[in-house]
Amino acid sequence: MAASWDNHSEMEHRNRLPTLFEVLSRHTLAPVDLFSFYIYMRDQQRSVDYLDFWLDVSQHMSLCRHYVRELRRSVLVATPDMERADSMHSSAMLENLENLGDIPLQEAGPSRVPGSEKDRDANHRLSAFLRSEGATSNHSPQNSLGSQSAHRTASPDQQPRPSEGTFNGDSPGHTVARNDIRASAEKILYTYLLPGSEREIILPEMMTSTIINLIEDDGRDDPEVFDPAKDYVFQAMERDAFPGFLQAKALGNLVPLSILIRLVVALVSFGGGFWAAFYVVLRNKPRNIRCWVILPFLVASYLIVSYQYKIDPAMAFLGYSEYTFLNWAPIREPYVRQLLNKRALVTTAIAFLTAAALSVLFIFVPGTML
Numbered sequence: 001m002a003a004s005w006d007n008h009s010e011m012e013h014r015n016r017l018p019t020l021f022e023v024l025s026r027h028t029l030a031p032v033d034l035f036s037f038y039i040y041m042r043d044q045q046r047s048v049d050y051l052d053f054w055l056d057v058s059q060h061m062s063l064c065r066h067y068v069r070e071l072r073r074s075v076l077v078a079t080p081d082m083e084r085a086d087s088m089h090s091s092a093m094l095e096n097l098e099n100l101g102d103i104p105l106q107e108a109g110p111s112r113v114p115g116s117e118k119d120r121d122a123n124h125r126l127s128a129f130l131r132s133e134g135a136t137s138n139h140s141p142q143n144s145l146g147s148q149s150a151h152r153t154a155s156p157d158q159q160p161r162p163s164e165g166t167f168n169g170d171s172p173g174h175t176v177a178r179n180d181i182r183a184s185a186e187k188i189l190y191t192y193l194l195p196g197s198e199r200e201i202i203l204p205e206m207m208t209s210t211i212i213n214l215i216e217d218d219g220r221d222d223p224e225v226f227d228p229a230k231d232y233v234f235q236a237m238e239r240d241a242f243p244g245f246l247q248a249k250a251l252g253n254l255v256p257l258s259i260l261i262r263l264v265v266a267l268v269s270f271g272g273g274f275w276a277a278f279y280v281v282l283r284n285k286p287r288n289i290r291c292w293v294i295l296p297f298l299v300a301s302y303l304i305v306s307y308q309y310k311i312d313p314a315m316a317f318l319g320y321s322e323y324t325f326l327n328w329a330p331i332r333e334p335y336v337r338q339l340l341n342k343r344a345l346v347t348t349a350i351a352f353l354t355a356a357a358l359s360v361l362f363i364f365v366p367g368t369m370l
Contacts, residue, residue: 014334014335015335016335017032017246017250017335017336018032018333020234020237020238020242021234023037023242024037024054024058024234028333029332029333030321030323030329030330030331030332030333031249031250031253031321031323031329031331031332031333031336032245032246032249032250032333032336033332033333035323036245036249036323037051037242037245038051039323039324040241040244040245040248040249041237041241041245043255043324044244044248044255044256045240045241045244045245047240047241049192049199049200049201050201050233050236050237050241051237052192052199053188053192053199053201053229053230053233054230054233054234054237056184056187056188056191056192057188057223057226057229057230059184060181060184060185060188060223060226061123061223063176063180063181063184064126064127064130064181064222064223065126066176067176067177067178067180067181068126068129068130070175070176123223123224124224126222126223127222127223127224128222130181130221130222130223131220131222133178181221182221184221185215185220185221185225185226186215186221188226189211189212189215189216193208193211193212193229194212195208201233203229203232203233204232207228207229207232208229210228211225211226211228211229247310248310249321249336250333250336250339250340251310251311251339251340251343252309252310252311252340252343253310253311253312253315253316253320253321253322253331253340254306254310254311254312254322255322255323255324255325257325258312258322258325258326259306259307259310260307262303262304262306262307263303263304263307265299265303266299266300266301266303266304266306266307267300269296269297269299269300269303270296270297270300270304272296273293273296273297273300273358276292276293276296277290277293277297277358277362278362280293280362280367281362281365281367281368282367282368283367284367284368285367287363287364290362290363291359291363293358293359293362293363294355294356294359297354297355297358297359298351298352298355300355301350301351301352301354301355301358302348302351302355304351304354305347305350305351305354306347306351309343309347311340311343311344311347313344313345313347313348313351314344315328316331316340316341316343316344317341317344319331319337321340
């Protein structure tokens, strides 16, 4: 509860644009939240498989944390004090679990993200424990649901992914067996990494071969197996996709199809405005009639500026952003709303001045009768 309150307070007082890791960690609000980033990667970047890989690896880490926390509880409950001295296996396991220390609920950031060294160290100890435990043991705090849980939590058919919940050690939905972790690691391997797999992502060949060997030959399923690939995918998204996402969602509030439609309508409106303007001038109409040409010019200017800056000023003032065509959602990130309001104010002024300048030109130009 305290962590949730701290995250909310951070969102309220963040006077900057978020980082990619903050978005992936669900520490941001619409329209720069994980759901919006997923939609952007799917519809505009056309590389949602990279984001799905990141989410599945993060889910795998959550699965491992959940398993170890439940295992620690089960060992403490199932091994009475008087029996610990007689049970070398239980004593050794309990000692290893105690050496893990506190298992962080939050995810450690990639190696390039500063300030997450403590979490990465804890995750390293978690992976070391899973490796030492080995594939021969099949501990479960209770009867597990089996490997089906790993497949259910990472099914590629359930999209968009970010709306799904993650494992939470404070209120687990079900227990996790060692086989679940193995099934989760294999699912990631068969879905994203094997050549010709269903949703293969492009990684360096040496990196892919190493991960395949670690899982298939060495029998590893700890989270550190995927760390190099996870760092690589993070850097690729940060370099190639995230700047465009911020440009589209933090500095604008329209999707590409809406932007294109506005350009078409703006050109039609400009055509109609110029036709009407030349008509009233060449027919020598009085100025009170010529004033009506401001309407098509105003519509055209508004839409062309909206196209140019990728923002609908009216919707920005109302506090809405378009995440898919004609689907609007409230802007909840405070700093983004401030940015969009400022840009909306500037674009409205530009549109009004453009329409006024064109209208004045044709209102006061001397008329002639043809």
